Amino acid sequence: MAALKQEVIALNGDEAVAYAVKQCDVDVVAAYPITPQTIIVERFSEYVANGEVDTAFICVESEHSALTCCLTAAATGARAFTATASAGLALMHEILGVTSGCRAPVVMAIVNRALSAPINIHGDHSDSMAERDMGWIHIYAENSQEAYDSIIQAFRIAEHPEVLLPTLVGLDGFILSHTLENVHVLPDETVKRFVGERKLPLVRNHEGKLVPFKLDPENPITIGPLDLYDYYFEHKRQQEEAMRKAYDIIKEVHEEYAQLSGRRYGNGLVEPYRLEDAEIATVCIGSTAGTVKTVVDELREKGVKAGLLRIRVFRPLPVQDIIKWLSDKKAVAVMDRACSFGGNGGPLFHEIRHALYDLQNRPPVINYIYGLGGRDTPPYLIHHVYQNLQKIVETGRIEQLVNFIGLRE
Amino acid sequence: MAEWKFTAKDFAQIPELFASGHRACAGCGPAIVMRLILKAARGPVIATNSTGCMEVVSTIYPYTAWRIPWIHTAFENVAANAAGIEAALKVLKKKGRLKYEHIDVIAFGGDGGTYDIGLQALSGAAERGHDFLYVLYDNEAYMNTGIQRSGGTPLGAWTTTSPAGKVIPGKTERKKPIADIMVAHEIPYVATASVSEWRDLVLKARKGMEVEGPAFLHVLAPCPRGWRHDTSKTIEIARLAVETCVFPLWEAENGEYKLSPKSKAIALKPELKKPVEEYLKTQGRFKHLFKPENKHLLEEIQKEVDRRWQKLLKQCQIS
Numbered sequence: 017m018a019a020l021k022q023e024v025i026a027l028n029g030d031e032a033v034a035y036a037v038k039q040c041d042v043d044v045v046a047a048y049p050i051t052p053q054t055i056i057v058e059r060f061s062e063y064v065a066n067g068e069v070d071t072a073f074i075c076v077e078s079e080h081s082a083l084t085c086c087l088t089a090a091a092t093g094a095r096a097f098t099a100t101a102s103a104g105l106a107l108m109h110e111i112l113g114v115t116s117g118c119r120a121p122v123v124m125a126i127v128n129r130a131l132s133a134p135i136n137i138h139g140d141h142s143d144s145m146a147e148r149d150m151g152w153i154h155i156y157a158e159n160s161q162e163a164y165d166s167i168i169q170a171f172r173i174a175e176h177p178e179v180l181l182p183t184l185v186g187l188d189g190f191i192l193s194h195t196l197e198n199v200h201v202l203p204d205e206t207v208k209r210f211v212g213e214r215k216l217p218l219v220r221n222h223e224g225k226l227v228p229f230k231l232d233p234e235n236p237i238t239i240g241p242l243d244l245y246d247y248y249f250e251h252k253r254q255q256e257e258a259m260r261k262a263y264d265i266i267k268e269v270h271e272e273y274a275q276l277s278g279r280r281y282g283n284g285l286v287e288p289y290r291l292e293d294a295e296i297a298t299v300c301i302g303s304t305a306g307t308v309k310t311v312v313d314e315l316r317e318k319g320v321k322a323g324l325l326r327i328r329v330f331r332p333l334p335v336q337d338i339i340k341w342l343s344d345k346k347a348v349a350v351m352d353r354a355c356s357f358g359g360n361g362g363p364l365f366h367e368i369r370h371a372l373y374d375l376q377n378r379p380p381v382i383n384y385i386y387g388l389g390g391r392d393t394p395p396y397l398i399h400h401v402y403q404n405l406q407k408i409v410e411t412g413r414i415e416q417l418v419n420f421i422g423l424r425e
Numbered sequence: 426m427a428e429w430k431f432t433a434k435d436f437a438q439i440p441e442l443f444a445s446g447h448r449a450c451a452g453c454g455p456a457i458v459m460r461l462i463l464k465a466a467r468g469p470v471i472a473t474n475s476t477g478c479m480e481v482v483s484t485i486y487p488y489t490a491w492r493i494p495w496i497h498t499a500f501e502n503v504a505a506n507a508a509g510i511e512a513a514l515k516v517l518k519k520k521g522r523l524k525y526e527h528i529d530v531i532a533f534g535g536d537g538g539t540y541d542i543g544l545q546a547l548s549g550a551a552e553r554g555h556d557f558l559y560v561l562y563d564n565e566a567y568m569n570t571g572i573q574r575s576g577g578t579p580l581g582a583w584t585t586t587s588p589a590g591k592v593i594p595g596k597t598e599r600k601k602p603i604a605d606i607m608v609a610h611e612i613p614y615v616a617t618a619s620v621s622e623w624r625d626l627v628l629k630a631r632k633g634m635e636v637e638g639p640a641f642l643h644v645l646a647p648c649p650r651g652w653r654h655d656t657s658k659t660i661e662i663a664r665l666a667v668e669t670c671v672f673p674l675w676e677a678e679n680g681e682y683k684l685s686p687k688s689k690a691i692a693l694k695p696e697l698k699k700p701v702e703e704y705l706k707t708q709g710r711f712k713h714l715f716k717p718e719n720k721h722l723l724e725e726i727q728k729e730v731d732r733r734w735q736k737l738l739k740q741c742q743i744s
């Protein structure tokens with residue numbers, strides 16, 4: 017099917033997110049400003065002030081309240097969105113777990129930024145990586161176009177009755193949030209139809225009756241009770257099951273969206289780049305993939321069989337895809353824009369290596385920690401990574417498992 | 426709005442929305458608050474609680490005492506819970522997706538969840554003007570975690586974090602004037618109430634629901650466990666708090682303070698005002714104050730109660 021004719025507008029990453037939210041018929045937006053997310057809140061305030069949206073915008077007094085408002089709005093049957101970064105996300109931490117535990121399908125944009133201290137406003141992934149285990153679906157965009165597309169998909173994924181999990185969409189602070197890009201936007205009506213009205217699954221209430229899952233005087237339910245050792249574990253197990261189901265739903269939603277827009281990001285969970293016949297590969301998340309793709313092209317020109325696997329969805333971790341794409345490689349380097357201090361490597365490294373562990377012949381997997389606090393990662397650094405991979409293939413030896421690049425040592 | 430008129434019999438016939446069978450201790454003051462407030466509902470309600478005794482005793486999964494839609498999320502954010510619900514209801518109504526003309530939103534916070542950790546969310550929600558009733562059920566300590574002091578614990582009281590020791594005789598700080606702080610937010614309705622004056626309490630709760638915008642109701646609710654008194658004395662002690670002016674009853678509509686009948690009677694006839702000792706001696710948490718070496722503390726507490734009472738009389742323009 018031919019993709020729809022789309023308007024092209026110059027937007028930075030934050031504006032692309034705000035634009036997508038405007039089109040998704042969101043009922044409640046509650047947010048608190050923090051660099052580099054501020055533009056999202058400002059643009060959205062303008063949409064509200066100009067009557068372009070039918071959204072209750074709650075300009076809260078903290079991120080903790082921002083996410084709380086979204087959570088209870090979602091529990092009331094509304095579609096809710098928030099956005100934050102860095103310290104704001106850290107302040108929300110408690111409520112991230114409460115949101116997923118209450119199965120409130122809130123969508124949140126994270127404009128990835130370094131964590132304090134020392135205070136730094138630039139991009140890295142330490143903020144959202146610290147929220148890895150809070151029961152949220154994690155989607156990371158490579159560019160502003162993908163940020164736009166991912167926000168629209170996120171509502172469908174989060175609210176899917178089989179999923180019902182909050183979903184975050186990460187985009188790199190400044191690199192994406194503050195850089196203009198030509199973004200193709202779908203017509204308002206198309207997005208509205210794609211996202212649809214929020215569907216409410218039926219749940220069994222305390223009287224054994226099946227009722228819509230929302231705070232409704234006609235069918236009262238209790239949300240967020242005290243839940244001790246006799247049931248808590250089963251409820252946590254259900255969250256894990258929802259994550260498993262999310263894998264397929266993410267794929268389906270991504271494909272349906274691709275039919276409309278003509279834009280595809282791999283299978284929706286991972287995006288391989290010149291990987292099929294590659295011998296050496298890097299794995300990364302976010303905007304750095306753009307740089308890596310350029311480097312891969314340069315290497316290919318020279319006959320080096322280099323490739324890239326971009327992880328678009330980090331939770332649920334697409335283990336089968338990771339195995340499929342990396343198992344036959346001769347050496348793999350995982351790029352982490354976050355550090356797990358004392359953890360022998362970054363979070364992505366741990367997970368990629370873990371996914372490959374059971375293979376008979378697994379490739380050597382090394383780790384590069386790069387770009388903390390927004391440190392630039394130019395192509396020559398990526399070249400350096402591939403050179404090291406070539407050396408590992410030649411010598412069969414790993415000199416250093418966990419490496420830091422692009423800094424004074 | 427016309428004042429709600431009812432007889433005790435009418436009131437008894439209102440269905441119980443806070444069901445029996447919850448796990449609160451015998452004689453629990455806060456449980457009386459939950460029950461009375463819900464009986465004051467004028468129509469459909471959604472309620473939310475902060476973490477604390479009332480949340481814990483009422484919702485041990487798979488049971489619930491709430492015959493209304495209810496949600497708990499965390500300790501410090503119950504006002505934000507209410508804000509999110511209220512905003513959602515408004516927009517759903519505007520979009521034609523709500524089948525009710527109006528739903529009242531009630532937030533229940535303990536003293537810990539209000540004076541201390543929840544003050545920011547409460548202040549923010551009040552400033553933004555959400556239409557909800559906030560009920561502070563004040564049992565004057567963190568009871569759920571084992572009787573620790575809060576900003577609402579009164580001067581001199583023993584708690585497990587303000588123990589009556591050899592050097593420090595209980596809490597050395599005064600109770601934060603939380604209701605005045607809420608009046609200072611210039612919200613349409615603020616009132617104090619006591620579980621002993623149930624009619625006054627439910628009338629104020631109803632008013633709080635009826636006003637447009639935030640309403641704050643501060644209810645004194647004795648806790649036999651934490652205050653160290655017999656479970657049969659809850660109402661008696663709450664009444665003594667009013668009669669000694671330790672906890673006067675008043676309301677402020679649009680910032681205009683007005684004494685409620687029980688306290689007004691004392692203002693008009695000062696000889697009705699009982700000495701604070703009569704209240705203190707009913708509770709184990711003040712026991713140490715009656716040792717001879719702590720006599721000065723009793724005087725200090727009486728002075729403090731008198732000072733606040735005088736201040737309130739001025740606020741109510743009674744001199």
Ligand SMILES: Cc1ncc(C[n+]2csc(CCOP(=O)(O)OP(=O)(O)O)c2C)c(N)n1
Nearest residue numbers: 476477478500535536537538566567568569
């Ligand atoms: C962020 C956070 N800090 C601490 C706690 C532990 N905690 C749970 S309830 C509570 C005290 C509640 O006191 P209050 O609000 O007065 O309610 P009460 O139990 O007295 O009814 C505390 C400290 C918590 N749940 N969350």
Ligand code: SF4
Nearest residue numbers: 449450453478648650
């Ligand atoms: S400890 Fe106090 S507040 Fe808590 S349930 Fe018992 S009596 Fe009620």
Ligand SMILES: [Mg+2]
Nearest residue numbers: 535536566568
């Ligand atoms: Mg308390």
